[in-house]
Amino acid sequence: MHHATGLPDRHVRRLAALTALLMGLALLTGRALSPAYAATSTAITVDGASAGRTFDGVGAISGGGGNTRLLVDYPATQRNQILDYLFKPGYGAALQILKVEIGGDVNSTDGSEISFEHTKGDIDCDAGYEWWAMEQAKARNPGIKLFALAWGAPGWIGNGDFYTQDGIDYMIDWLGCAKQHGLSIDYIGGRNEKTYSAWFYQTLKSAMAANGYASTKLVGGDETVWNIATGMKNSTALYNAVDVAGAHYPCTYQSAMTTCSSSADAQSLGKPIWASENGSENAETGAAPVARAINRGYLDAKMSAYINWPMVASDYQNLYFHDQGLVTANQPWSGAYSVSRTAWSIAQTTQFTSPGWKYLDTASGYLGGDRANGSYVSYAAPDKSAWSTVYETLDATASQTVTLNVAGGLPGGALHVWSTDLSQPGGATPRMLRGSDLTAVGGTYSLTLEPGRVYTVTTTTGQGAGTTTPPARNRLVMPYSDSFAGYGTGQEARYFASMNGAFQAAPCTGGRSGQCLRQTAPMKPIIWWAPASNDIQPYTLMGDVGWSNYTVGSDVLLEKSGSSAEILGRVGTQSKFSTGLNAYHLRLSDTGSWALLKTGTTGTNSWNWTTLASGSVTAPGTGTWHKLALTFQDSTITAKIDGSTVGAVTDTSYGAGLAGLGTAGYYPVQYSNLSVTHESVPDLSGTYKIISAGSGKALTASNGGTSDGTPVVQKTDANSGSQQWKLAYTSAGYLTVTGVTSGKALDVNAASTWPGAGLQLGTSNGSVSQQWLIAPAGSGTYTIESRSNGYKADVYKAQTTDGTPIDQWFTNGSTNQRWKLVKVS
Known part of the structure; x- marks a missing residue:
């Protein structure tokens, strides 16, 4: 690459x-x-002697x-x-x-x-x-x-x-x-x-x-x-x-x-x-x-x-x-x-x-x-x-x-x-x-x-184009758990994707039978790109980018002195080459020191580590099992070790994201009994104005239109009916977004997978192109993701002028993909 x-x-x-x-x-x-002009005709001789x-x-x-x-x-x-x-x-x-x-x-x-x-x-x-x-x-x-x-x-x-x-x-x-x-x-x-x-x-x-x-x-x-x-x-x-x-x-x-x-x-x-x-x-x-x-x-x-x-x-x-x-x-x-x-x-x-x-x-x-x-x-x-x-x-x-x-x-x-x-x-x-x-x-x-x-x-024959119909996108349902016991040695765990290091199934130690997940890369590798040397640490991610309020927990065992284990939560944007990560981490060392950490993506080759809370517990040493857990409930983050709360902080930086496991260096750590359990989530049903966090403009049916195909744009908030949207949950856990004045649904035309396709009004029909995952994005904002393709509702080119179209775009974490929900009723 x-x-x-x-x-x-x-x-x-x-x-x-x-x-x-x-x-x-x-x-x-x-x-x-461009000043291109079409040729009226091109004569070609297809010559086998060429x-x-x-x-x-x-x-x-x-x-x-x-x-x-x-x-x-x-x-x-x-x-x-x-x-x-x-x-x-x-x-x-x-x-x-x-x-x-x-x-x-x-x-x-x-x-x-x-x-x-x-x-x-x-x-x-x-x-x-x-x-x-x-x-x-x-x-x-x-x-x-x-x-x-x-x-x-x-x-x-x-x-x-x-x-x-x-x-x-x-x-x-x-x-x-x-x-x-x-x-x-x-x-x-x-x-x-x-x-x-x-x-x-x-x-x-x-x-x-x-x-x-x-x-x-x-x-x-x-x-x-x-x-x-x-x-x-x-x-x-x-x-x-x-x-x-x-x-x-x-x-x-x-x-x-x-x-x-x-x-x-x-x-x-x-x-x-x-x-x-x-x-x-x-x-x-x-x-x-x-x-x-x-x-x-x-x-x-x-x-x-x-x-x-x-x-x-x-x-x-x-x-x-x-x-x-x-x-x-x-x-x-x-x-x-x-x-x-x-x-x-x-x-x-x-x-x-x-x-x-x-x-x-x-x-x-x-x-x-x-x-x-x-x-x-x-x-x-x-x-x-x-x-x-x-x-x-x-x-x-x-x-x-x-x-x-x-x-x-x-x-x-x-x-x-x-x-x-x-x-x-x-x-x-x-x-x-x-x-x-x-x-x-x-x-x-x-x-x-x-x-x-x-x-x-x-002159050949035998060509064709497959015409399968894939299933619709769905949420990864919580509670989710994996004991890691059922994998063969060397396998990766289902849904886990390593970002650094190698996480593979291996026989458990510490008196536990069966298989565990183990970080197996024993030393810092020869890197391909060049992130900051102190940020090269193993971690692996899994889950649903829309997970918001949840508890992620795992048993961990440290094999070597001087080592630390981590669990991660609300993992969002990762910079290219893993040079930064929006995430929260709970880290425990063999000496008993622990820290609740936040990392970011600002700057060059920097994870921007911030310590939100820290302390110490009885030293776990090596060869024994201990339980780490992080709970996210709105802006409150609670850290537990072996069932006891060791720290609780308030931080609004990240509102949703994946879970993960990691170490603070290239050494072996074992994991067992991963669990991700659902905490209470605010009910978003109701009528809202939807305001761009980047421009401060409101999501609006263009020119107050009410017909199918009416473009959706941003416009200065005027409390008009064309700027008010009723949110209602579907049985699959997604939301429909329906214009109060138009009675039409926020829609992606033909469930298009084209980035930059404009959003529009459409007669409500229950299709995936009219269903949206609205997830907290931190600092009181939300992302609005299409169920049809996973793209985000986005203000075209991050413009701030009235009439700017709202399109769909691949996830990039920018403010023009973040929205504030202002409840009307």
Whole structure:
């Protein structure tokens, strides 16, 4: 994962989504946002005799931050459906490459993945879930290519230096585990986005050959520059070691990806060059950039593979990049998920090609010779038995025509046409659809291309688009408990996602039989990114972001002197790379000292620890069990140790969030008998004015409108009926928000998953798009979250003027997503 940019990420991400939204509006209105003009016709000869590089595939990354973690815990039916959408040929994204993280016990963007070798020689080939992900991918598509890369790594390696013999041995050990799982790894790299070591690549290549892995190809670089290509050009030894040169975000990080680039050294290597990580876009608004990048990466830069980060957004909503992936699946307890536009934009290439096919250079280019009109790339099977051409018209402003002729031994006959319409910024997520076949007239085929779409013309068959109906989103019901007794050694606990360290089931000690959860990473790892050194501590999170008033408790056992255990509550926003966390912590040390702590996210690489209360109890020492509990009741926070209250404070900073377990350092701590029990919650039924905490303006039906589709905006509070809303609970524990004047419900049109889709009035119909989770956000404010997609009600661009639309946006913790409820009756 790469995050270099000149602007704060939240602004870059919003800019990318807004750019996509404005382009969609331009397509709808016919008003161009740029001086692009559509070509009337482009003549293409699809010639099997054309020169062209070998196509290596389109794939995605499971890892670089725990983004697949919650998928493992989904109900079997929905889990299999999601896996089908990712890997099954002719069904969804049909990924051709799966790149996985070699877990390192340390945060690698939005989570920590477990290492298979916490200490040298102590190998557990079942640790973590990436083996499972690869097995599931292979079961659905035996031809999928597997690629592995390390982000962080255990601290024993080279005494903190990965590029050592220890690092070589570690990679060979990992390949040995893959072999035990029956997995043949096609590609392996060094470290993600770290300056490469020529010695490491050369030594690893020799070690792979010596240990029976000569068929595994070595990908070099995985940096955001093409320095590896220059190194290979200047060193015969490095050139012979590295099989593929890969770079990250060669089409510009979090952009429209209209232009891609590689170096002259890379293009002249005579070896494949890849966009070995790209994407990092919202699941919906990123579809158009990804489609551009797949085509233009080859046209502009001769890259023969595109690998999207991440594969799936199966992580909690408090995490920084939770909205990115081909499928969003962040509620394993409900089974709810959403297949994104990005999945279908990728399918337009993957369902119609295969790695090993050949690019046809003379049948690839820009429509009408103008990149503003869109692009096209053609591929052919090595034996010329089949071919496909993928077009994208994402920046076009008018329809245009292409004419096709077939030559060079490629088949003709009826040509099949599939397309995905990305021109509509809101509404339901489109799927790939089949159109009418093309028939040649006088040897020439003709196709009209509409703006804002991705098309594929092909001789192949077997394509399709899955049409499952996922369950609705639901609350994770309290009381919730887990004894941890039922897990096999090494497993992760259900719904728990580690942010740092490794929390795995292990046999209990201290006289307790059965299994417990244990922090198993024994030393500070080799970090991937660079948060403040004293803030690198293990913790794992679980629960519902809307949990507010509750008690979280767990038994804890300290194994070593000098150690401390923690429980966490009301865990909200986590900064990227775990460099800050909005949360409360209860910490107990082996000496008996305890503290009730608050952490935050303000500043750079700082958790902003604040001690709210502290004291001491009888020293628990090591090897004995003790009970920690935190109770949240509105603004009162109560800490208990072994059933006795040790502290109570008033703090309004955080009103809701996840629960968690942690330690104050990298050492073993055991946990047992987790419980989360419900405390009394204020009844929000009634009539309210809903006031933006950022602007002070009231949620208002635009112009006092009462009809379906009336936009909802913010306006200066005037106590009008169009600014008053009746809140009422549904049987599922969500709230409906109904205008007093209009009698209409606050609604998300078509349950859209598009960030930036405006909120509106709609006739009450009981749908999930009219149900809202209203949860305390601290300091007397609330968030209003759509049940249909988990997005928050948001003041567009945090503006403060009257008439500003209220849209839906992914969770970011900003004040324009916080609301005050002023009761009217």
